[in-house]
Structures are given as structure tokens and as C-alpha cells.
Amino acid sequence: MVRLLLILALVAVVFWVYTVVDCAVQPASRHRGVSKGTWMVIVILLPVVGGILWFVTGRTRKNAAPVRRAPDDDPDFLRTIGSISDQDERIRRLEEELAQLDSDEQAPGAPERPAPHRPDEDEPR
Structure with missing residues (x-):
């Protein structure tokens, strides 16, 4: 015993x-x-x-599904916010717009734009 x-x-x-x-x-x-x-x-x-x-x-099991606490941890949510091709298209359009703006400012013979008037610059300090 x-x-x-x-x-x-x-x-x-x-x-x-x-x-x-x-x-x-x-x-x-x-x-x-x-x-x-x-x-x-x-x-x-x-x-x-x-x-x-x-x-x-x-104790939870090692292979137990993780608890999702934020939307960016949820694969279903991530699938709904858009695909990579949509993002690539948006980036391409923004780059084209920026290139067009740069070319407009750099065009030869284009009149220079006057700087905007700021009233606080004219006043003595």
C-alpha cells in the first residue's frame, strides 16, 4: 500500500x-x-x-484556427477590397496624370504662373 x-x-x-x-x-x-x-x-x-x-x-490546440481580431486578418474581407489588377490600374492612371501635370509645367513657351498672393507675407513683422 x-x-x-x-x-x-x-x-x-x-x-x-x-x-x-x-x-x-x-x-x-x-x-x-x-x-x-x-x-x-x-x-x-x-x-x-x-x-x-x-x-x-x-490549453488550445496548436492547429486550432486563430481568433480573428481585425478585418485585415480575415481572408474573406481581404478578397472583397479589390484585386491587385485594380490597384495596378489605379497606379497606372495616377502615374499618367502626374506625368501629364509635369509635362504641362515643363512645356516650352508656356507662360509662368504667378505665385499665389499671401497677405501675411506683405505685412512687416
Whole structure:
């Protein structure tokens, strides 16, 4: 009977150490329910029960789908904002407009445009 209790105590200590280490090394994004610090307190103060709770409810699977918190993390949303070809077309049009504006300003024989009058420049300081 004593041997059985010693073996069970040893298994409980190994399980407890394993759960403490597992809870500590998991990134905070894989802790479910409460914060990482709270899980650490639960696992340390309730050795066997805390470890069981950690594995049953607190730990998420590695391949679990990530929780999306922002629209730019959602692939469906990203598909709806336009394709690359739309962006390329817009960039091409803007470059053409800028080139046209540059050529209008650089045209030979074109009269220079007067600078806009600013009333605050004429006043003495």
C-alpha cells in the first residue's frame, strides 16, 4: 500500500511539474478563458486539479484556427477590397496624370504662373 501511495505521489509530482512548465512556455495566445498568469496560479496552487483543468479547458490546440481580431486578418474581407489588377490600374492612371501635370509645367513657351498672393507675407513683422 505504501509503495502504491509513493508511486501515485511521484506521478502526481511529475504531472504537476509538467503542467507548470507547459503552461509557462505556451504563448499567451494559446491560453483560453483567463490570462496566462491566472492559469499559472491555478496550476501551481491546485496541483492535480489545476493540471487537469489546464489540459481540458485552458490549453488550445496548436492547429486550432486563430481568433480573428481585425478585418485585415480575415481572408474573406481581404478578397472583397479589390484585386491587385485594380490597384495596378489605379497606379497606372495616377502615374499618367502626374506625368501629364509635369509635362504641362515643363512645356516650352508656356507662360509662368504667378505665385499665389499671401497677405501675411506683405505685412512687416
